[in-house]
Amino acid sequence: MRGGLFRRYAIPFLALIAGVAAAITTAHLLLLGQAMHSASQSSAEALEKALYAQLEQRGRLLAGFLADDLVNSVYNYDMATIQETLVTVTGQPDVAHALIYDTDGQMLHDGRQGIPGFSRPVDSPLDDLRAGEMRLRRLAETLEVDAPILLGERPLGAVRLVLSLEGIRAGIDASRSRIDAVADASFYRDIVATALISLVLMAVGGGLALWVTRRLVRPIRQLAQSADRVGKGDYNIEVDSRRDDELGDLARSFQAMGRNLAHTTISKQYLDNIIGSMENALLVSTPEGRVTLVNRALCVLLGQAEKDLIGSQVTDLAPEVPPQRLLSEGIINGLETWLTSRGGRPIPVSLSGSVMHENGTVRGLVLVAQDITERKQAEEQLRLASSVFANTSEGIVIIDERGVIRMVNGAFAQLVGRSPAQLNDKVFGEFLVDAIGGREDPVGEIVEAVVRKGQWEGEISVQRGDGTRAPQWLTVSAVRDDAGALSQCACILLDLTELRDAEERVRHLAYFDTITGLPNRTLFQDRLEHALAHANREGHRLAVLFLDLDRFKSVNDTLGHAMGDQLLAAVARGLSRSLRAEDTVARLGGDEFAVIVDNIAQAEDVAQVAAKVMEIFGRPFQVTGHDLFTSASIGISVYPDDARDGEGLLRNADTAMYRAKERGRNSYQFFTSDMNARALEHMALEHGMRRALERDEFRLAYQPIVDLETREPVGMEALVRWTHPQLGEVPPGRFIPVAEDCGLIGRLGEWVLTEACRQLSAWRREGITVQRLAVNISSRQFYDPQLVDRIQDILASSGIAPTDLSLELTERTLIDDVEGSTGILTRLHELGLEIALDDFGTGYSALGFLKRFPIQLLKVDASFVNDIALDDDDAALVEGIVTLAHNLGLKVVAEGVENLDQVHLLAGYGCDYAQGYFFARPLSAQQMTDVLLQGQGLSARKFNRDRAGT
Numbered sequence: 001m002r003g004g005l006f007r008r009y010a011i012p013f014l015a016l017i018a019g020v021a022a023a024i025t026t027a028h029l030l031l032l033g034q035a036m037h038s039a040s041q042s043s044a045e046a047l048e049k050a051l052y053a054q055l056e057q058r059g060r061l062l063a064g065f066l067a068d069d070l071v072n073s074v075y076n077y078d079m080a081t082i083q084e085t086l087v088t089v090t091g092q093p094d095v096a097h098a099l100i101y102d103t104d105g106q107m108l109h110d111g112r113q114g115i116p117g118f119s120r121p122v123d124s125p126l127d128d129l130r131a132g133e134m135r136l137r138r139l140a141e142t143l144e145v146d147a148p149i150l151l152g153e154r155p156l157g158a159v160r161l162v163l164s165l166e167g168i169r170a171g172i173d174a175s176r177s178r179i180d181a182v183a184d185a186s187f188y189r190d191i192v193a194t195a196l197i198s199l200v201l202m203a204v205g206g207g208l209a210l211w212v213t214r215r216l217v218r219p220i221r222q223l224a225q226s227a228d229r230v231g232k233g234d235y236n237i238e239v240d241s242r243r244d245d246e247l248g249d250l251a252r253s254f255q256a257m258g259r260n261l262a263h264t265t266i267s268k269q270y271l272d273n274i275i276g277s278m279e280n281a282l283l284v285s286t287p288e289g290r291v292t293l294v295n296r297a298l299c300v301l302l303g304q305a306e307k308d309l310i311g312s313q314v315t316d317l318a319p320e321v322p323p324q325r326l327l328s329e330g331i332i333n334g335l336e337t338w339l340t341s342r343g344g345r346p347i348p349v350s351l352s353g354s355v356m357h358e359n360g361t362v363r364g365l366v367l368v369a370q371d372i373t374e375r376k377q378a379e380e381q382l383r384l385a386s387s388v389f390a391n392t393s394e395g396i397v398i399i400d401e402r403g404v405i406r407m408v409n410g411a412f413a414q415l416v417g418r419s420p421a422q423l424n425d426k427v428f429g430e431f432l433v434d435a436i437g438g439r440e441d442p443v444g445e446i447v448e449a450v451v452r453k454g455q456w457e458g459e460i461s462v463q464r465g466d467g468t469r470a471p472q473w474l475t476v477s478a479v480r481d482d483a484g485a486l487s488q489c490a491c492i493l494l495d496l497t498e499l500r501d502a503e504e505r506v507r508h509l510a511y512f513d514t515i516t517g518l519p520n521r522t523l524f525q526d527r528l529e530h531a532l533a534h535a536n537r538e539g540h541r542l543a544v545l546f547l548d549l550d551r552f553k554s555v556n557d558t559l560g561h562a563m564g565d566q567l568l569a570a571v572a573r574g575l576s577r578s579l580r581a582e583d584t585v586a587r588l589g590g591d592e593f594a595v596i597v598d599n600i601a602q603a604e605d606v607a608q609v610a611a612k613v614m615e616i617f618g619r620p621f622q623v624t625g626h627d628l629f630t631s632a633s634i635g636i637s638v639y640p641d642d643a644r645d646g647e648g649l650l651r652n653a654d655t656a657m658y659r660a661k662e663r664g665r666n667s668y669q670f671f672t673s674d675m676n677a678r679a680l681e682h683m684a685l686e687h688g689m690r691r692a693l694e695r696d697e698f699r700l701a702y703q704p705i706v707d708l709e710t711r712e713p714v715g716m717e718a719l720v721r722w723t724h725p726q727l728g729e730v731p732p733g734r735f736i737p738v739a740e741d742c743g744l745i746g747r748l749g750e751w752v753l754t755e756a757c758r759q760l761s762a763w764r765r766e767g768i769t770v771q772r773l774a775v776n777i778s779s780r781q782f783y784d785p786q787l788v789d790r791i792q793d794i795l796a797s798s799g800i801a802p803t804d805l806s807l808e809l810t811e812r813t814l815i816d817d818v819e820g821s822t823g824i825l826t827r828l829h830e831l832g833l834e835i836a837l838d839d840f841g842t843g844y845s846a847l848g849f850l851k852r853f854p855i856q857l858l859k860v861d862a863s864f865v866n867d868i869a870l871d872d873d874d875a876a877l878v879e880g881i882v883t884l885a886h887n888l889g890l891k892v893v894a895e896g897v898e899n900l901d902q903v904h905l906l907a908g909y910g911c912d913y914a915q916g917y918f919f920a921r922p923l924s925a926q927q928m929t930d931v932l933l934q935g936q937g938l939s940a941r942k943f944n945r946d947r948a949g950t
């Protein structure tokens with residue numbers, strides 16, 4: 001355990017003082033005891049001497065007194081007086097005996113009456129006692145005083161006074177006791193006093209020692225603490241240097257030393273600060289490569305804590321710089337290597353290292369690493385940039401502030417058809433054409449703009465090597481020197497040729513039809529607007545021809561879309577050829593074309609144009625080696641007679657085109673007010689139908705279908721009827737197309753199906769036999785994806801079997817989408833429904849075409865049946881249809897049978913069934929119920945009119 005000065009010196013010093021004090025006290029007490037003893041001894045002796053002297057004095061006095069007093073009595077032998085005197089004397093204290101001797105030495109009197117031995121001689125001669133002399137003799141217990149009794153000069157005898165020493169002895173003992181008591185008391189008083197003095201001395205000495213020690217220890221301790229701080233590198237020494245002694249001198253010297261050290265010495269903290277604030281990573285290791293010191297920068301760089309790095313191996317951190325390498329090379333300068341970060345990620349560094357020597361011995365290795373990640377990245381970016389510069393497809397030109405080329409890349413050189421070397425020191429502006437509006441010094445202006453704003457961009461054209469112009473998007477950026485002044489300009493040229501081409505293609509796509517190359521609907525409308533504005537200004541007429549190819553759909557379906565497209569292109573070419581250059585021909589979509597015939601004087605002019613157009617359809621179109629015939633229906637509307645705006649003109653021409661189609665195709669038709677009336681009616685019907693569906697104004701009529709052999713009804717066709725509140729009875733031929741156009745056909749068709757099945761179910765419940773009910777399905781209704789499901793639902797809810805229902809579809813419906821319709825028909829057929837092809841003959845299908853559809857029944861259109869009795873062609877046609885249908889396994893229904901001749905002829909052709917006014921007109925449900933309930937008789941009579949002869 002570390003002992004401080006206080007413990008080391010103050011405590012022993014205190015102990016020493018205590019010991020010395022104790023020794024002094026003990027010695028003092030011993031001496032005191034001795035002194036006391038000798039004092040009491042000498043006091044006792046002195047007292048004894050004094051007492052003896054006093055006794056002797058008394059003895060002398062008394063003996064002298066007796067000797068004087070008894071002179072007469074002895075002379076006279078007056079014994080009585082002698083006795084009396086002696087008794088008086090012996091009565092005195094300490095007087096044991098008073099004896100009177102004669103000169104012979106014989107005792108005359110012993111002071112007592114009758115004293116035996118009176119005559120006992122004195123034991124020693126008294127004769128030598130001279131006058132005035134006394135003789136004292138101390139015996140063991142007594143003091144004898146002999147005094148001569150003289151009468152004048154004559155000795156009469158002697159007095160012997162025997163004094164007892166007992167009294168003296170008792171007095172001496174008592175005195176001695178008293179002296180001892182006094183001595184003892186004094187001794188103890190002295191002990192206490194001495195002890196107290198010792199304690200006081202010790203206290204004073206201890207305090208003194210403490211004070212001295214503290215006076216010495218504190219500054220020394222201060223100095224020690226300061227020395228300790230100095231040891232740690234803190235040279236700011238704060239010690240009490242005011243003392244005017246050696247410690248003060250030491251403190252001042254120490255302070256001076258601290259100041260000197262602060263100025264001259266590199267402290268550890270100083271070094272730590274330097275190392276800690278170093279930007280570069282520092283590592284110190286043993287010669288063997290064990291890391292002993294790292295700085296903060298290294299920890300940050302490697303992402304490791306100092307404690308983890310200390311003790312690790314240099315090779316773990318810098319695998320490319322093993323200690324042996326540094327030891328052998330002695331020094332490494334700026335070695336580009338890498339350090340391993342915590343996750344094992346290599347960090348590129350520039351490493352310098354050296355070996356530390358001390359007294360000629362290798363003490364360790366020092367490595368300093370500079371993170372060169374950014375530099376590496378910059379180098380990489382530079383490499384990349386130069387690679388981009390060299391290989392990019394954009395032209396890059398570096399020009400100075402005068403527009404002189406300093407550097408170009410391959411792309412630009414290639415663009416202008418020179419080598420990069422040939423372009424050096426050329427003026428950039430020489431290669432630009434029409435730059436920024438054909439200014440005189442375009443590059444000068446660009447540079448000016450770059451100086452002002454730092455960048456310029458815009459479209460320019462560069463003259464290619466072959467003299468053509470290449471549209472370019474030029475971006476010019478400032479390259480500034482360190483002072484911020486423009487030193488060069490970097491020009492990047494993005495070739496817009498492809499973009500412009502693409503734009504042109506897009507524009508072409510946006511305005512031209514890809515198949516025919518004709519303007520499309522958008523461009524047509526645009527041109528029409530222009531033409532109308534012009535016609536309006538000039539006050540002349542113009543016409544719009546709306547042209548629709550007849551039966552184009554069948555071409556597509558039968559010959560394929562590619563052929564269809566080629567036919568369209570061929571028609572477009574024919575149209576363009578037949579029209580003036582100033583007339584616009586456009587393809588509006590599908591098989592629809594439109595023509596603007598500008599500046600016409602009268603309607604007949606347009607008729608001529610239309611006739612010319614019709615002529616091209618009189619010849620076949622050459623399509624990949626095939627001769628294809630097609631015809632067109634044309635509708636014509638005239639500005640300002642039929643409409644004053646483009647939309648109205650086109651719509652009216654479209655309407656007229658439909659009229660042309662209705663009138664037998666392959667013709668043209670002018671728009672008329674009648675057509676307008678029909679358009680208005682269309683609107684009225686649409687509005688009325690919506691209301692009719694809500695108000696349940698529709699009804700079904702039923703017309704029987706009769707077996708031509710048995711003349712028995714085999715079923716009946718449901719035909720929708722609508723009584724308009726204002727228009728009265730509206731035939732389905734008028735409102736069904738409107739319903740199709742405006743999308744109401746779905747709701748109407750569903751109502752018809754539901755109502756027909758409900759009625760059939762009702763008849764069945766009433767016991768009325770109706771074998772099968774036929775329902776017309778329109779085109780849009782047929783292609784409704786929900787159709788099959790809806791039919792199934794309706795059948796299920798009405799309890800009608802699918803085989804009890806026949807669906808009548810027109811040819812046109814089926815050929816609209818042959819693929820799609822085949823799928824739908826197959827599903828319906830698989831359900832068990834009968835499919836009948838309605839209005840057969842009015843469409844365009846060949847009989848062979850029917851093989852593709854799962855059809856069971858063919859309904860020959862009334863237009864063929866009408867004239868079979870009058871027209872041999874029609875008769876032959878119907879007969880042929882019947883024969884071929886039978887060959888295909890189909891049954892045939894003849895529609896519109898009105899007379900017996902027709903019945904006979906049809907029966908003769910082998911036609912299976914007939915339907916027409918001859919048998920029955922369409923009847924309301926109630927009428928039909930009545931007819932059916934009236935029994936077979938009526939029925940037979942009604943439906944077997946020829947048998948009945950009516």
Ligand SMILES: Nc1nc2c(ncn2[C@@H]2O[C@@H]3COP(=O)(O)O[C@H]4[C@@H](O)[C@H](n5cnc6c(=O)[nH]c(N)nc65)O[C@@H]4COP(=O)(O)O[C@H]3[C@H]2O)c(=O)[nH]1
Nearest residue numbers: 719720731732733752776777778896897898915916917918
């Ligand atoms: N001149 C003459 N006509 C006869 C004779 N026998 C029957 N007709 C008429 O011929 C049409 C036969 O129907 P459709 O060919 O399917 O032709 C139908 C059919 O395509 C369509 N149609 C009728 N009802 C519906 C329906 O509920 N839904 C759909 N989608 N179309 C229907 O409207 C067309 C016309 O129907 P309607 O006016 O009812 O005309 C019916 C019928 O009244 C006759 O001997 N002489």
